[in-house]
Amino acid sequence: MxxxxxxxxxxxxxxxxxxxxxxxxxxxxxxxxxxxxxxxxxxxxxxxxxxxxxxxxxxxxxxxxxxxxxxxxxxxxxxxxxxxxxxxxxxxxxxxxxxxxxxxxxxxxxxxxxxxxxxxxxxxxxxxxxxxxxxxxxxxxxxxxARLLGGGRMPGYHNVVDQMTPNEYLTAVISGELDDPVISFLLRCGRVPVGIAKNYLDDEESCNNAALMEWKNPFKSQEGGV
Structure with missing residues (x-):
């Protein structure tokens, strides 16, 4: 426990x-x-x-x-x-x-x-x-x-949906051009984006998108050994 x-x-x-x-x-x-x-x-x-x-x-x-x-x-x-x-x-x-x-x-x-x-x-x-x-x-x-993973809401995306794709929005948050209350929090937690999951959940603010964010086990090699 x-x-x-x-x-x-x-x-x-x-x-x-x-x-x-x-x-x-x-x-x-x-x-x-x-x-x-x-x-x-x-x-x-x-x-x-x-x-x-x-x-x-x-x-x-x-x-x-x-x-x-x-x-x-x-x-x-x-x-x-x-x-x-x-x-x-x-x-x-x-x-x-x-x-x-x-x-x-x-x-x-x-x-x-x-x-x-x-x-x-x-x-x-x-x-x-x-x-x-x-x-x-x-x-x-x-x-x-091997990792911790989860889908992060992108509640700020609906504000710019007419200007950029979900991937472009995620890139803008990572570059510091935009701030997103969920994605920016996950970045501060050490999580790293691996891509966008479309139709992840019924979420008007995120336009149903989520950023898949992972944290890789630093003691586990890419080949699967510890």
């Missing part, structure tokens, strides 16, 4: 934080986090439900992480294992994550795939998203996976 204790700074004051695996005892708070991160008009039926969360902690508990501050869950990060084909980037979030139920988890896969990351709005300036992502990197190394 994963557990890491450390301090973050809230308005200049150190606050103790814990990243650990979430369990059934955390389900109510995890659903509450979803409600805060995706408030109406986002449909409540698309928040985590208890069957999805039960699958997370039973099918692949290593990929079920949360961050706790003063006994309260501040955020969560969920992943599953898949076999990734770098020559086939086009997949949807629903297909690869089994719509969040992760029955598509492949225990023999080579890639830790991010299903969801959520941080309560009141804690978003503490750097918890980046710290949870780094915790997942630890799991990639410990399990010997």
């Amino acid at each position: 994963y557990r890491s204790e450390f301090y973050v700074y809230d308005q200049g004051q150190p606050v103790k934080a814990i990243i650990r695996n979430y369990t059934k005892n955390d389900f109510d708070q995890l659903i509450e986090i979803q409600s805060e991160c995706f408030p109406p008009p986002f449909p409540a039926e698309l928040w985590w439900n208890k069957q999805q969360l039960t699958n997370h902690v039973t099918i692949f508990p290593d990929g079920a992480l949360c961050c706790e501050i003063a006994g309260k869950l501040a955020g969560s990060l969920t992943g599953l294992c898949v076999e990734f084909d770098p020559n086939n980037l086009n997949h949807s979030w629903e297909e690869i994550t089994d719509n969040g139920y992760i029955r598509s988890h492949n225990p023999n896969g080579d890639t830790l795939y991010i299903v969801d990351i959520s941080v309560r709005p009141q804690y978003r300036k503490l750097g918890l998203g980046k710290l949870m992502m780094q915790a997942m990197y630890h799991i990639v190394i410990e399990k010997g996976y």
Whole structure:
């Protein structure tokens, strides 16, 4: 089981934080986090439900992480294992994550795939998203996976959709010409773009596109040896 204790700074004051695996005892708070991160008009039926969360902690508990501050869950990060084909980037979030139920988890896969990351709005300036992502990197190394991968929304793309393609938008963000709240965050976490997945999810702001972003295991060679 994963557990890491450390301090973050809230308005200049150190606050103790814990990243650990979430369990059934955390389900109510995890659903509450979803409600805060995706408030109406986002449909409540698309928040985590208890069957999805039960699958997370039973099918692949290593990929079920949360961050706790003063006994309260501040955020969560969920992943599953898949076999990734770098020559086939086009997949949807629903297909690869089994719509969040992760029955598509492949225990023999080579890639830790991010299903969801959520941080309560009141804690978003503490750097918890980046710290949870780094915790997942630890799991990639410990399990010997080749990479961490996930599709990043591009919520700023709809502002320039008439001016550039999704790939051109991604290039502009990487070059620093544009800033995107999700892609720029993932770049700061050490993630590197590998391409665009079209029709990734029903997302008006991203025009249904996502940037596939990876972090390669630095201890694993391209040939597959550690």
